[in-house]
Amino acid sequence: MNAADAAATKVRNRTLVMAALVVCYTLNFVDRQIIGILAEPIKGELQLTDSELGWMGGAAFALFYTFLAIPLAMLADRHDRSWIISGGLFFWSLMTAACGFAQNFWQLFMARMGVGVGEAAGVAPAYSLISDLYPPHQRAKALAIFSLGIPIGSALGVLFGGLLAATVDWRFAFLAIGAAGCLFAPLFKWIVRDPGHGRSEEGPRAAAPSFGTVFRTLASKPSFWLLGFGAGTASLVSYGLAFWIPSFLARSYELSLVDRSWLYAFIALLGGSAGIYFGGLLGDRLGNAHPRGYALVPAIAFAITGPLNMLAFATTNLWLATLAFIVPGALSLAWLGPVNTAITRLVPPEMRATASAMFLFINNLVGLGLGTFVVGAISDALTARFAEEALRYSAMATNLIYVLSAVLMLLAARRLSKDII
Template sequence: MDMATIQTTNPPSSKLTSPWLVLAMLLLVSIVNFADRFLLTGLIGPIKAEFGLGDGMIGLLMGPAFVVLYVVAGIPLARLADRWSRKMIIAIGCVTWSLATIATGMAQDEVSLAIARAAVGIGEASFAAPAYSLLAAYFKPERRGLAFGLLGIATYVGQIIGQAGGPAIAEMHDWRVAFYLLGTIGIFVGVLMAVVVRDPVRVVSETAPAVTIPMLSLIKVLSRNASFVLMMLAFGLGALSGIAFGYWGPELFTRNYGLEPVVAKTAFAVNFGIAGLLGMLCFGAVSDRFAKRDMAWPVRLSALALGTATLVILAVTWSNSFALAKWLAIPAGLLGGGWSVGIYATLQYILPDRFRATATALFLAITTLLSYFLGPWVTGLLSQAFGDGTDSLKLALTVVIPIGFIASVIAMIASRRIEKDRALLEQQQ
């Protein structure tokens, strides 16, 4: 066997895109990605009315219908990203999910709606693992917290576009028009990604195997790595809590405060979205500062922020005052918006480049099943079981949200083994 490592360094003659331009393009693609996910949550009312659906079916569309193929496609696409052009995988995926977004607007019943959402999942599976791997190739470890934090603001920009923009378009035209418009924009962004970004060439050096580690061997290696497993559980359970609230929160505001859907959902999206965006940026900068002392610190900060954010969003859920809920959105967004950055940055730190995208995809497969699959669906099922109304949604969220406390404890435990487990992964053949 040829004992050499595949690394993302480039020959002196090769011209790379500016790291900040790469980040900007990935941010643009990611905004489209999350705007599509949140668009459905902003249009629950008209979609339920047109197709006669209950909260359980809406939860199914927001969760399993999207997630199953997202997870199934994510690992082979990430495997491909460890060998082929990451930017082309992202670009092709963006065009694919954008076409599926347009198809969502063309749905005629719940079956065609579910098929369209499943197709969106296939396309979006092409983004996360290749994107974080690409950023890791362009940014040094001590700068990745900021880079990942900047990329993470796409979640909140996408939330504002989907949950505030979608209902506004639906009120002026029709809910279907929102899907047509977003899908068209996404196709353009995907093509732009393919044209603008240059993928670093992986150059062979003499420290570890150039041959990609077999999948089953990689799974065995990762499953025995305590830091990887604990961060995966912490991220998945923390995201389950946050996604359940983020997806059902706009509908909770509408039911809880007796406001017009556009007013309530815009208020939720803007207040939580802007606070989350700022939290993501601040957490990235703080994470980088602490990472210079010890790369375990980003995970510790994630644990503290996640635990506090969970407490605050529980308070929002049971707030009877619209004004108080909007004020609580500030600390909830600041803390809840940033905690994922610390785990992402530390994950990329411990993973060797030669299987970083594939390992990230495995990480995302499990965390996505826990969060996007179970979070919205279980909340919808519980709400329907509790009566399919205002109080039922509160009760459902009260059951699901506290899972964030468990995730916070797990993340703190993970922070104790970072350097040791990184060394173990570097030694893998």
């Protein structure tokens, strides 16, 4: 095989691995977001409040997901990442199926915790693996392509979850989607081979450092904390709204389960995919020109997202609301490629998975842990005054947090050129 053929084979193999990673991340978000479209039937059968739905949709998942991600990422910095990801995929899919057997709030809460345990093995090791498949100048686009699993998975989770629940019931939706993930896990392991740590950079790779070493490295870089909390506060809003928009469509527009499944799947797929992909392209272009570009892309996006989302929730015209949801839905996810690339460039290759997990710790503790609960708790507090429209005003109030997110990203932009290695 000559050099040209070897290079072509390497690209084909890399593309196949990326495709498997995208499918895995899609299943990650199918299992994560299906709870949103099923919230209303679950609430009716199990007699839950909005606050309880918020705890179950966010904190139950985030509790172990957030804390286990770091030790699993440290393992991924030392061992075969494909085994870690495929094992997590099988376990979170199994626990998704277990949600279908829940008879009360606490049983469903515990099953969702199990989903979080499995998904803790999925993201940071994948970021690290992708960073070894693609060189730095292509990394924002590559991470953005991987992150397309978010809108695709969210859309499929909403669509298939809603259609299966409408056809059979919400329990069958959990069982069917969980079974699909369990079947894909061995195929994923067969396709994905770990390329080796540090393969995208020249020179020898150092041994994987301790957690304390990684923490001290990141603690000395203000941009890491600004990026972490900037993304975390934005995720608080975006995760919260992703969970509650189907319920908003049911309560304020009286859409059936099938109708709101199709509508929100369309919003999530179109807006999310466009935002993530073009955010990655801009991140590569601006970030390669100057490191501050990695933070300026999300700063501008967040500044626009809040007002447009408030318009979407304020209008009583369904078609205007749909259009208004698509654009901020795109802008709210444009940070994924640029910010995740910046995190991988703050540390040497042997620290990437652990550094990514520490970033995800902040992002998920704030975003996943609080987002759905905050929107639900405000809705409960406003119900006495606004009845079914309480969720509308709760969502509008939560969007004000995007101002803080934009400011934190602007501050990060000022530091990145000093912190990136």
